[in-house]
Amino acid sequence: MSTTSDIRKGAVIKHNNNLYVVVEFQHVNPGKGAAFTRTRMKDLASGKVIEITYKSGESVEIVEVQFQTMQYLYQTEGRYAFMNMNNYEQIEMDADSIGDDAKYLKEGLDVVVGLYEGRPVSIQLPKKVQYKVVEAPPAVRGDSAAGNVTKEIALDNGLKIQAPIFIKEGEEVLVNTETGEYSARA
Amino acid sequence: MSTWSDLKHNPRLKKIFDQRIKIVRLIREFFWSQGFVEAETPLALRFASQEPYLHFFPVMVTHATGDEYRFYLRTSPEFALKKLLAAGWNKVFEIGKCFRNHEDFGGTHNPEFTMIEWYRAPGTYQNFMDDMEELFKFVGKELLIETLRYKDKEIKVNQTWERMSMKEVWEKYVGVDLDNNLTIEQLSNTARGRGYSVGNKDSYEDIFFKIFLNEIESHLGIERPMFLYDYPAQMASLSRLCHHDPRYAERVECYIGGLEICNGFGELTDSDEQKRRLEVDRAVRHQLGKETWPVDEDFIAALKSGIPANLSFQPERSPVPYGTGRGVAEKSRLAKTSRDPSAALGMTDKAAGIALGVDRMILLFTGARDINEVIFQSVNDQLTINN
Incomplete structure (x- = not known):
């Protein structure tokens, strides 16, 4: 079982039988007390963003996500296409999964795509x-x-x-x- | 990011840093104008405080002879300032760097950060809530800033700040009477009933914060800044127990836009009880496998000698009248839950003190996106600058 220390941006967590992709996380120490991990995550089915705070060290169910560097190709009708340059496999993502990051994409840009069971769930831009x-x-x-x-x-x-x-x-x-x-x- | 190059090329970050310089100056002006004096106390301490969950930075101090001593960078100037109260000062503040390791490098944390602490002896926690509200209104007025910003929230600074007890917020947001959840058994049941996992090793405080952080904290200080006071006695830390109900302690935090920016106490001045609590904390540190050192006996001795040192000093009324006037409902609620601040100095009004995170305060006034934007060369900047 994984713990809160395995939480990363782009990780996928199973919570109450739903799958969520981590959008943002932060450590908090309320009033000099024990540490907690505040996690903002997006429901992969509904797209709804929720916030859950775990006690640091608590076990969480993290499902395996493969992170793959891919090159951005083009966008048509709200679908964004990326290519894995090792095997020339192509994937598509919708505007909702990419969110605000879309405006930074340009042809040929390498991004890290998170894939859950082959399905793209997140992208990470270079800083x-x-x-x-x-x-x-x-x-x-x-x-x-x-x-x-x-x-x-x-x-x-x-x-x-x-x-x-x-x-x-x-x-x-x-x-x-x-x-x-x-x-x-x- | 806030490196010299960012400050040179990015006018938004330059403006934030200019505001920072002004805010720090205004904080000093405010406290001097209110009759406080500014003290300087050591950053490196032979006997640091004992908070079980904080990580200290050790530093080696070496004498010319080669003798070595292990010191620790302070996580707060608390003990030193209370010693000055014991020495005879009645209103004292310090603004300076504090250090906490094992924190995030960004968001709302930097391992090295600026804190202001101020103490009144005699004083009550109502006094420093007033001080804090006045301080923010003063800074806002001087900088012509009416709105505090955190993430996408906007909070007007110049309204009457809200004051609620912990019991009240549990009732409002969780629908639970905290009076019936003051033991670990009761609270575990409540938590499980709400779908939380509760482990054998979870302390009362752990379970408390699981519910608090998930269901309450994000609601606090959204409409207007909010003081949250009277924590369960299990989380008393260095505060004294409430006069009106010893199951609670005089601990206060302030939330603005869901961001916690300070922690204050009606101070515990009973030296025996203080020593007992510090020994308990030290034992917890030991259990957690953390480095330990002896309790600062000089601090205990200072409390024993008496705070305030000069009992002829008269307690103050609220120093400055409010521009907006406190609501009647709030006034009557305060009267019920706390002593009248102008009451004659009793055994329980000896001292009060509070620590405010200055970087977070600047973040709120400037609308910066992240703590790294208000700190010149944050740890994160230094780690990424030459890469």
Whole structure:
């Protein structure tokens, strides 16, 4: 039997006979007391997100999930296609399972897909992803004086972010996929 | 992330750090203006406190002769500040770093964090609830921030904060009378009846928090900030038992948007009882296979000498009138569940103190997404920065 220390983002837990994929987890020590593990997880059948807190060390039923690096291919009609580059097997996921992460996908991006009984249940993005800047309005004289230290730029996958005013079209930038913010020039 | 490069390139993080600098300064201004003095006490302690579930950072202190001594980084300045109360100070605060190992590197935790603790002797836990509410309103007013943010929740700071007893929240959210769940047998039955697994090794506190964390905590402080007070005596820690019902203890926590940001006590000043509890905690540490050290006898001696040291010092009324005025219903409830703070100093109003997590306070005022965004070079940043 697994314990709470085996809980990871993307792990699948069987709870009251339902299967849940872990979206987020955190350790809590209420009032200097024993440790607990707070887990936010999504019901694989209904998509509903629930929060359950376990005493740390308590046993939980974690079902086996295979984690596989796959390359993002394309999206059609809300279906996202990924390919396992070792055996060229292709899988599809719906927009609900990918959630907000969809906006960071770009053709050829490697992500880690969690597979439960062959069925994709989660993806994990790299912490930072490199994009090419396709649109960056030139900085205007007086910008800094007016307190405008950032401007909106558009990236090659359609994502728009705030970036420092010195960023130019055609440059490569790194974006933090946890916050959606500009991180650095690549 | 909050590294120099983030601060240079990301105006949102730069603003958060600028706000942090202002908030820390305003905290100091607030406490000085309320007649407190700021103390500095050691970070490295020969005899640290005894909390069974905290993990201490050991540090070696070496004399010029080569003699070595094992010290521990403080998890809180509590013992040292109470010794200053015994030395004769009546209102004292300290803002500084504390250390707890084996915590998350992110979310709402960093192993090194900033805490403010303040103590009043004499004082009651009602006094420091007032202090805390005033502090937040003062900082909000100075920074022109009306809304505290945590995750997707928004809480207006400038309303009257809610105050509820633990018994009241159990009744409201679990539908259970806590008076009938104060033994491990009773509470185990209740927990099993609600579908929780209860193990032989689970303590009262473990079972209590299983229910509390799953069914109660996320509701707390959502509409307005909330003080939760009077914990079952099993979780008294360093607090004294309630005057009105010794099955409960004068322990207070404050929740904002479901986030716990402080822990305070009507302080236990009985040296014998304090020593007994610390020895019990030390035994639990031993049982859990954790490193142990002797109880700080100097702390016990300080309590024995008497707190407050100067009994002619008069207890205070609430220092500043509220802008909004406390609701009548709340007032009458408070009157029922606590002593009048302006009552003459009795045996049970000797001291009160509270610890507030400053990083979490800044997170609420700035709407930062994570504790790492309010701390310059958090542990997580340092681990990832050169990779």
